[in-house]
Amino acid sequence: xxxxxxxxxxxxxxxxxxxxxxxxxxxSRADDYAYAYADDLCYDQTSVQEQVNGIPAQVxxxxxxxxxxxxxxxRGARIAWPWTVTSGKDGxxxxxxxxxxxxxQALKARxxxxxxxxxxxxxxxxxxxAFPTLEKAFEPAANVRYAVDFLKRLYAExxxxxxxxxxxxSATPVHAERYMKKFRVAWREAKDHAxxxxxxxxxxxxxxxxxxxxxxxxxxARLEAEHEAERAASREYAETWRDEKLRAYLARRExxxxxxxxx
Numbered sequence: 263x264x265x266x267x268x269x270x271x272x273x274x275x276x277x278x279x280x281x282x283x284x285x286x287x288x289x290s291r292a293d294d295y296a297y298a299y300a301d302d303l304c305y306d307q308t309s310v311q312e313q314v315n316g317i318p319a320q321v322x323x324x325x326x327x328x329x330x331x332x333x334x335x336x337r338g339a340r341i342a343w344p345w346t347v348t349s350g351k352d353g354x355x356x357x358x359x360x361x362x363x364x365x366x367q368a369l370k371a372r373x374x375x376x377x378x379x380x381x382x383x384x385x386x387x388x389x390x391x392a393f394p395t396l397e398k399a400f401e402p403a404a405n406v407r408y409a410v411d412f413l414k415r416l417y418a419e420x421x422x423x424x425x426x427x428x429x430x431x432s433a434t435p436v437h438a439e440r441y442m443k444k445f446r447v448a449w450r451e452a453k454d455h456a457x458x459x460x461x462x463x464x465x466x467x468x469x470x471x472x473x474x475x476x477x478x479x480x481x482x483a484r485l486e487a488e489h490e491a492e493r494a495a496s497r498e499y500a501e502t503w504r505d506e507k508l509r510a511y512l513a514r515r516e517x518x519x520x521x522x523x524x525x
Contacts, residue, residue, distance in 0.1 A: 304330065304342035304381035307406035315410050318423055320452035322382075322409065325430060327448035328441070329383035330355075340451060344402045348378040363396045380405035 304326050312322035326342035332355050334341045343355045345362040349369055356362040362379070366386075369377055375387045379399050384392055386399065392408045393399035409430075416426035427445055428438035 300344050301334065301337075301341055303344045303402040304406070307381065307402045308342070311406050311410050315414065317410065317413065320449055321423065321427065322406065322413070323452040323455075324445055324449035325409070325413075325427065326381050326406070327451060328431075328444045329378070330381055331448065339455065340448075342381050344381050344400065344405070346378075346380065346383065348383060349374055349376055359397075359400050362400055366396055382406055382409035384408055 305323060308322035308326050311317075312319065323342070327340050330342045330344070330346035331340040332343045332346070333339075345356040345359050347354050347356065347362050347365050347369075354365065356365065366377055366379060377386045378384065379386060379396075381402050382405050384399065384405060386392075389408070389412070393404060398404050413426055413430060416429050417423060420426050420429065424442075428442045431441040432438055
């Protein structure tokens, strides 16, 4: 019994090591899924909310491209990214909402206050009462809805959508002019995308808002189901890999012990 304990301990260590290796080396597409899942979250909101709220077509979408646009190689185009955080000149795109929130919390812990978040890059200092929580601030629907309210307030003050857009980023003329140059480029991108995607005429969208949102929810449910299937397949692969490695180890150990006994 005493001589068997070291072998048992070594076996338990090997099993634990194999389990760890299996879990860490088994192929996973979690990061790819995280990106694919969030690709349209901003666009889903800007494309509907701008029409439902009477904002000219593609204006919110274009603003989102300026604010949180990142290049998507799969599509060959810019897309607005919901898990974007900018502090000064440091702008970052995170794979998940949780990582984006953690980054904001870390910035705040260091005393940083100038932080823009989400699809529309709402500044948490100048709009400190915009959201009850960071979780809500990164929610695409809430983030875009606040941008809509802010833009409509600017329109009420200026009477011009052009001036409203220029002041979305800053009321300082030099910054506003620079922003408008970026906006015009993004607006052309957004309009081109709308044509390619075959979106319904502007006048039809308000009446179809519920239908569009229902379709978006179905698509998100489909992606979630695909993700769960991929996770299950990854778990099965990892377990199979561990079992095979363990059997091979036990076979080698038994062969060594048999050879030692025979000698």
